[in-house]
Amino acid sequence: MLQLNFIRENREQVLQGLKVRNYDTAALSIIDEIIALDNERKKTQLGLDTIKNESNQLSKEIGVLMKQGKKEEADTQRARVNDLKEDTKNLEGQLDQAEKSLESLLLQLPNIPHISVPKGKSEADNEVFKAWSQQLPELGENALPHWELAKKYNLFDLELGVKITGSGFPLYRGKGARLQRALINFFLDEATNAGYEEIQPPHLVNEASARATGQLPDKEGQMYHATKDDLYLIPTAEVPVTNIYRDVILEERDFPIKLTAYTPCFRREAGSYGAHVRGLNRVHQFDKIEIVRIEHPEKSYEALNEMLDHVSGLLEKLELPYRILRLCGGDLGFTSALTFDFEVFSAAQKRWLEVSSVSNFETYQTNRLKLRFREGKKCFGTHFERKCFSVGKNCSLAA
């Protein structure tokens, strides 16, 4: 989420950013609504603090009077404090109300796009940032899609997944399982070589963690929920990994923080069916390797470029034809300031498939996480980038 003070001090910039995300004037009024509500909140806060100060003062006096044995005077003071109590309760209610409404408005506000983000409505308007210069691979007439190949070579078995669990839970076997494991190892090893610390996080998280990374409340329906213990299966390693830094204050010398993690990811994917989700294109459980960096705000875009190079290097080593897109305002994720998608060409499906995306979230994620760093005496929001690399969800088996 954006910080209130940032919105107050950079109203124009925020409005400009929302326009890149295709907000109309009616939607833009949310900014002024927030500022007005915050003014209200401050007023209530001040009133409450004043009353509390008064009753704290009186209570102290009562203590002194009691010690001196002046019981009657103490009793009159006591009555006065009791009168103040009612006002306190009212104001507390108001303050609570205002804070809740403010928070829910702030949560509706997306991140402000980076200046380089092109305007646009949909994925069709994404900018090709780096094109594939060589010839695209072609397959012969009787080339098989990956789900046919899988059957032929016994690489994975979707029916068995259905039998054991349900649709969308692939079962890999033989060479398929081995390839999957090899890819995971490859990505992790490459990340380690590039200086990322490997993390093996829990695969279930509590509500506080899901809330801190924004899965709750908006994506509640997309997560598997173990209700008996009130835990959620992670939809991405981002959730447990970034929660390492929930409520943390870093020192400047802690930068850069570079983490990598492989986890299976669980998503209910409610409401997506059809031909485009055929095979492994969209499943409820898939494997993903994530790399995460937490950086000083001044260095975050430099770090983003490094991550871009890192991913490019991986695809080059795998000898896959790929391209990089810079997402336009309409396609940019809610929490991201700048996102590059990596797409690999599937010769069998004859289309580009997203395999990875690299984003800079600036302080949007860290604000919600309450992750800050200390510079001098002040604490600042720190920048947060991440890139994820899906295995199995992509077309590498078919390419």
Added chain:
RNA sequence: GGAGAAGUGGCAGAGCGGUUGAAUGCAUCGGUCUUGAAAACCGACGUACUCGAAAGGGUAUCGGGGGUUCGAAUCCCUCCUUCUCCGCCA
């Protein structure tokens, strides 16, 4: 699952109803001293919100939430976590 003990600032560790945002020690930062360092000494040292141009105030915070009280780190309820013992263990 049952029985018991405990959770205080970066760490260690006092306090167990009133002037305690919290003694003391360590760590950290700034300074004096020193050729340099160490030692010694002096000073600073959480976070969030808020008032103020600033200086400087105010409010909250002693695992989380709720309650009793004029007043709670201290009393009560509840949840969480950790430790010890017993039970269970695909």
